[in-house]
Amino acid sequence: MTRYLPFCLLALAAGAATVPDARFDPQTGYRIAEYRGIIPEPPPGVRRINAAAVARLVDTGRATLVDVVPAEGAVREANGRWRLAREQRGIPGAAWFPEAGRGRVDPAIERWFLAGVARLHAAEPRRTLIVFCLADCWMSWNAAWRLKRAGYAQVRWFAEGADGWRDLGRPLVPMTPYPEPL
Template identity: 30%
Template structure:
């Protein structure tokens, strides 16, 4: 399955702007201004702790005003250990609150160091991580990595995961 994702990526052109629909679709093989990381490169960055890992998988929080008796089952997220999970920051259009949340989350791990390595991921064929990495590049981060296979590639390589909660 991963091979199909990679070969499809080779035929998807990199758009000028952000992807704003159909987020679960083949992604490009490139991201201008960022480095595209393979699974082996991602494992190496994780093992030597040289990059901050940012999971951008969307998350739907429990609605505040659910009717009494409504059953809500929280989705469990297993991702790359020690990642910060910044859900919903990978949409093509984000509001000011989401942008502030995204910037605050990055700052919580990177401080003011715009040169520190930061790696964005989601799942295979997910534009959320591409959009988030593109946004970080546009904000001036100079060592941005994008891992297009995300947790799917990580798990396929028999790497450990841990349960995470949104930041």
């Protein structure tokens, strides 16, 4: 009996390796739970960018900043306007799309996000799209991958996000959500 023990342990380990991780949507691969945590690598096809490189691109006008920090306690009304529970601070010049980084995003928010990024990109097509949230936030990972899947080639994932910007000694300013189209 003991001679079969290694094979049984191997079979158990193999079975455990195939258990799906409930924090990820099995169809899309987006993170859907526990959004704050260590992120081992950037989304497929997206390169990571550090705070110093983001600052250089911003300072030279070669970046379009896309902030996906959630709006805690906020309500998005039927007309697309947001009622915020408290002030949100972010990187100056960033377009803020609250809730767009969720793994299972509301379809109206996803349409607003993709249409808004399309408008931003059309206005400055040579700029690099830099997607961020806070440090260790899977929402920016999801949003960067969503944009890559939508066909954007120059997407960068700023993993340190607004926290990394602040740690560089750069200011954070009050933000308002990106406007809905009229």
